Amino acid sequence: MGLLxxxxxxxxxxxxxxxxxxxxxxxxxxxxxxxxxxxxxxxPKRPAPAVRQRHKRIQHPLSLLLQxxxxxxxxxxxADPRPDVAxxxxxQRVVLLDTSAAAALxxxxxxxxxxxxxxxxxxxxxxxPSADRVLLIEADGAPSVQVPxxxxxxxxxxxxxxxxxxxxALDLGxxxxxxxxxxxxxxxxxxxxxxxxxxxxxxxxxxxxxxSGQPVRSxxxxxxxxxxxxxxxxxxxxxxxxxxxxxxxxxxxxxALVARNYGGDDSRxxxxxxxxxxxxxxxxxxxxxGQDSELRxxxxxxxxxxxxxxxxxxxxxxxxxxxxxxxxxxxxTRLQVIGGSEQAFEPLLASGAHVDPSFVDSRDELADDAxxxxxSGGEPGDSRRAIYLAPPGTASPIxxxxxxxxxPIDEWSASHPLARGVRDRDLMPRRARVFEVRDGxxxxxxxxxxxxxxxxxxxxxxxxxxxxxxxxESVRGQLAAPLxxxxxxxxxxxxxxxxxxxxARAPGAVEIAAPNSARKQxxxxxxxxxxxxxxxxxxxxxxxxxxxxxxxxxxxxxxxxLFLSQPQISTLSxxxxxxxxxxxxxxSxSGGEPWLPWPWLASLAAAILLYDWIRFGxxxxxxxxxxxxxxxxxxxxxx
Amino acid sequence: xxxxAQLLSKETLERxxxxxxxxxxxxxxxxxxxxxxxxxxxxHEFLDHRHFQQGDDMRAVNWRAYMRxxxxxxxxxxxxxxxxxxxxxxxxxxxxxGGEGPATAKFSYACRLAAALCYVGLVRLETIVLQPFxxxxxxxxxxxxxxxxxxxxxxxxSGLETGGGTxxxxxxxxxxxxxxxxxxxFVLSDFLAHGGDELPMDHLADExxxxxxxxxAGPADREPPWRGELELREAESDAVxxxxxxxxxAGEYRDAYDQFCASLERRAARSRAKYLxxxxxxxxxxxxxxxxxxARINAGRAMEFGRA
Numbered sequence: 001m002g003l004l005x006x007x008x009x010x011x012x013x014x015x016x017x018x019x020x021x022x023x024x025x026x027x028x029x030x031x032x033x034x035x036x037x038x039x040x041x042x043x044p045k046r047p048a049p050a051v052r053q054r055h056k057r058i059q060h061p062l063s064l065l066l067q068x069x070x071x072x073x074x075x076x077x078x079a080d081p082r083p084d085v086a087x088x089x090x091x092q093r094v095v096l097l098d099t100s101a102a103a104a105l106x107x108x109x110x111x112x113x114x115x116x117x118x119x120x121x122x123x124x125x126x127x128x129p130s131a132d133r134v135l136l137i138e139a140d141g142a143p144s145v146q147v148p149x150x151x152x153x154x155x156x157x158x159x160x161x162x163x164x165x166x167x168x169a170l171d172l173g174x175x176x177x178x179x180x181x182x183x184x185x186x187x188x189x190x191x192x193x194x195x196x197x198x199x200x201x202x203x204x205x206x207x208x209x210x211x212s213g214q215p216v217r218s219x220x221x222x223x224x225x226x227x228x229x230x231x232x233x234x235x236x237x238x239x240x241x242x243x244x245x246x247x248x249x250x251x252x253x254x255x256a257l258v259a260r261n262y263g264g265d266d267s268r269x270x271x272x273x274x275x276x277x278x279x280x281x282x283x284x285x286x287x288x289x290g291q292d293s294e295l296r297x298x299x300x301x302x303x304x305x306x307x308x309x310x311x312x313x314x315x316x317x318x319x320x321x322x323x324x325x326x327x328x329x330x331x332x333t334r335l336q337v338i339g340g341s342e343q344a345f346e347p348l349l350a351s352g353a354h355v356d357p358s359f360v361d362s363r364d365e366l367a368d369d370a371x372x373x374x375x376s377g378g379e380p381g382d383s384r385r386a387i388y389l390a391p392p393g394t395a396s397p398i399x400x401x402x403x404x405x406x407x408p409i410d411e412w413s414a415s416h417p418l419a420r421g422v423r424d425r426d427l428m429p430r431r432a433r434v435f436e437v438r439d440g441x442x443x444x445x446x447x448x449x450x451x452x453x454x455x456x457x458x459x460x461x462x463x464x465x466x467x468x469x470x471x472x473e474s475v476r477g478q479l480a481a482p483l484x485x486x487x488x489x490x491x492x493x494x495x496x497x498x499x500x501x502x503x504a505r506a507p508g509a510v511e512i513a514a515p516n517s518a519r520k521q522x523x524x525x526x527x528x529x530x531x532x533x534x535x536x537x538x539x540x541x542x543x544x545x546x547x548x549x550x551x552x553x554x555x556x557x558x559x560x561x562l563f564l565s566q567p568q569i570s571t572l573s574x575x576x577x578x579x580x581x582x583x584x585x586x587x588s589x590s591g592g593e594p595w596l597p598w599p600w601l602a603s604l605a606a607a608i609l610l611y612d613w614i615r616f617g618x619x620x621x622x623x624x625x626x627x628x629x630x631x632x633x634x635x636x637x638x639x
Numbered sequence: 640x641x642x643x644a645q646l647l648s649k650e651t652l653e654r655x656x657x658x659x660x661x662x663x664x665x666x667x668x669x670x671x672x673x674x675x676x677x678x679x680x681x682x683h684e685f686l687d688h689r690h691f692q693q694g695d696d697m698r699a700v701n702w703r704a705y706m707r708x709x710x711x712x713x714x715x716x717x718x719x720x721x722x723x724x725x726x727x728x729x730x731x732x733x734x735x736x737g738g739e740g741p742a743t744a745k746f747s748y749a750c751r752l753a754a755a756l757c758y759v760g761l762v763r764l765e766t767i768v769l770q771p772f773x774x775x776x777x778x779x780x781x782x783x784x785x786x787x788x789x790x791x792x793x794x795x796x797s798g799l800e801t802g803g804g805t806x807x808x809x810x811x812x813x814x815x816x817x818x819x820x821x822x823x824x825f826v827l828s829d830f831l832a833h834g835g836d837e838l839p840m841d842h843l844a845d846e847x848x849x850x851x852x853x854x855x856a857g858p859a860d861r862e863p864p865w866r867g868e869l870e871l872r873e874a875e876s877d878a879v880x881x882x883x884x885x886x887x888x889a890g891e892y893r894d895a896y897d898q899f900c901a902s903l904e905r906r907a908a909r910s911r912a913k914y915l916x917x918x919x920x921x922x923x924x925x926x927x928x929x930x931x932x933x934a935r936i937n938a939g940r941a942m943e944f945g946r947a
Contacts, residue, residue, distance in 0.1 A: 032868040038733040039831040042895040
């Protein structure tokens with residue numbers, strides 16, 4: 001027999017002050033109150049009974065005794081005595097319930113493995129002594145404590161029954177580490193290795209044993225038990241499904257599908273592909289046992305839609321039989337050329353497939369969201385984003401200081417995106433204007449007489465001015481001309497030449513190559529818009545997403561949309577060491593529901609208090625000892 | 640204990656203007672009761688003309704008639720009886736008890752009740768004497784001349800304090816010596832005199848006074864709210880008894896108090912005095928407009944009971 005909530009010293013420390021207070025209140029209740037009255041003529045003239053004179057003494061010792069007994073019983077009920085709590089005999093147990101994606105697979109009986117795991121966990125609870133404290137951890141890619149150490153079996157059962165399989169693979173090593181950490185705290189072992197106290201603690205893993213990540217080390221726990229469910233019977237799973245946009249041909253997507261054969265035999269699967277619920281076709285996929293296989297094809301579409309890959313193979317687990325990605329809207333940069341001919345601009349516009357050019361004659365046709373190309377010869381206007389080709393000396397947003405003839409461009413601003421890849425010192429326009437440089441202007445190219453290519457940024461306005469006509473006969477045929485024009489369009493519209501990809505895959509650790517990206521160019525956001533923490537190491541962007549959802553990743557030159565929807569099921573099976581116990585422990589003699597004496601103690605205390613109130617309550621006490629005023633009233637009436 | 644600074648509200652005073660103080664008996668040398676006088680005398684209401692005679696008051700000559708008729712006529716007015724109204728206020732220490740706080744103490748209630756009666760009398764141009772007493776008569780205050788004098792009376796009442804014990808024999812003797820002209824006498828008291836001293840109502844009646852006993856009682860005077868072990872201290876004598884009080888014994892106490900009230904009422908009836916028991920738990924306005932009106936100490940409407 002032991003006290004669960006209070007030690008004996010604590011119990012006495014609470015009882016003694018309360019008992020003193022009770023005795024003080026008892027005497028106070030029986031002390032006289034002083035009252036000022038108008039007259040005493042209606043009150044008795046005889047002295048108070050002798051028992052009243054010594055009211056400071058205990059008048060009803062049995063009443064006081066009953067109250068003290070009731071108080072002690074109430075405190076004892078709060079202390080919660082348990083017949084089988086005896087300190088060292090109680091054990092700390094950690095239950096690792098596998099809630100990884102593998103737990104959703106069907107077992108041998110056809111029911112999900114999580115159901116088997118729950119039944120084993122409940123059976124384990126029933127087999128251990130009721131005095132043992134149990135901690136419940138739901139083990140998946142990020143193990144977490146669901147119920148801290150408790151004796152409340154009902155709470156544990158409810159938590160076990162409410163557990164659902166997740167979408168990440170089991171990190172069994174992390175689960176054992178977490179279990180060892182909680183045991184260290186429970187056994188007050190600090191950061192030291194767990195003391196070898198045989199029988200004081202146990203870690204129980206319940207699940208199919210499919211894990212990923214680092215090799216499992218369970219040796220830090222004094223005792224490990226493995227309650228194994230039946231082997232999963234899944235045959236095929238779609239691991240990843242991605243589509244990468246072709247930068248050269250708008251509307252062309254390179255699609256890849258990765259499937260895994262969980263079965264024991266080589267097999268061929270048929271996968272159907274749908275685009276916006278319309279069947280595109282199907283492919284046969286040959287996958288070796290326990291291996292992955294990848295299928296590639298090209299999709300051409302200029303409209304957005306939902307691309308779905310669905311396995312025709314029906315197995316027990318449908319969660320990974322389908323993968324879906326959203327093909328985004330085709331993105332093209334709108335370009336409006338004012339005053340130029342299609343023939344002259346053809347060499348320049350051929351450089352970018354993502355450019356949607358149009359030729360207009362009137363300024364009224366200009367759209368605000370387009371890049372305006374003011375061709376040579378006309379009078380340029382003001383635009384938010386514009387390319388000026390050989391603008392006139394006056395009436396131009398970028399003023400010219402003069403002009404040069406047959407002078408080579410011998411200086412390029414290599415660090416500027418506009419001059420990326422251009423090293424041509426032979427680019428020699430027949431005639432070029434030399435610009436005046438203002439504050440904030442960036443010189444992209446210059447001759448010995450002055451700058452001939454300028455970039456200007458002012459608020460949300462971005463202008464590029466070429467002192468020579470890029471579409472002119474003397475320049476457009478040169479190698480650097482299309483590159484310069486493409487650089488200008490790319491600088492004016494940062495998304496014009498970015499690559500784009502969408503991918504459906506499993507939640508968990510995500511790694512994306514970002515070799516040319518600076519930290520400020522990277523952003524990772526969840527579908528809700530919340531920023532997700534990430535790290536950039538050796539050109540690889542890494543972050544962890546433990547839940548299903550959509551994530552958008554932006555690097556210097558890529559936009560990646562991730563649909564983390566595929567369950568992550570590992571093919572690695574845990575082979576526990578020999579010292580790991582298997583199966584349910586032998587039922588304990590004190591197993592099952594413990595007898596809890598505290599309700600009885602509380603009820604007994606209430607009964608005693610009720611008896612005390614009835615037997616010694618104020619009304620009863622005064623009624624039995626009250627005085628009579630009949631003689632006083634009679635005397636008054638006779639007057 | 641001091642009387643409350645604010646005795647009556649403005650609204651209460653406005654309602655009090657509808658009331659008047661009544662009396663029943665005829666007083667020696669006065670036109671009696673509620674009968675309107677047919678005799679000429681000092682008054683405000685015109686009665687008749689008569690020829691001027693030697694020795695008449697020249698101020699009553701109708702000069703307009705003289706200018707027209709060149710004969711002297713004298714204006715006669717209806718005689719209005721003036722009965723002195725005297726209010727005896729018990730200021731003994733027992734008056735400070737019995738309530739559940741200063742607001743419901745008997746003394747506060749008595750001062751507010753006296754102020755109300757004083758205002759009713761002043762409105763009807765009566766002369767009101769406020770006479771505090773405990774074991775002796777204290778200095779009195781005479782109020783007359785209309786409602787404008789009420790402020791002085793209220794100030795006087797607010798300055799009263801409790802003190803001393805209750806006695807009736809000596810104060811009544813002094814009262815009869817001091818006020819020889821009989822009139823209306825209100826006694827506002829708890830009548831809890833120390834040592835069995837009782838109000839000699841017969842003496843007052845024999846001297847021609849019409850006596851109204853307003854017996855004030857606090858809630859605790861009749862129903863002690865306490866239970867258990869008590870040490871009771873009498874306010875006037877500091878005498879102490881120790882008792883244990885429960886519901887049954889409190890009931891017996893209440894019976895004894897009721898018998899005391901009944902005996903007081905019987906003695907008042909024998910002395911042709913009016914008796915009214917007022918609990919301080921009763922709102923003052925309810926006491927004025929219901930209890931006192933039902934006891935016919937005041938009248939609900941001045942016109943109905945108005946006097947000539």
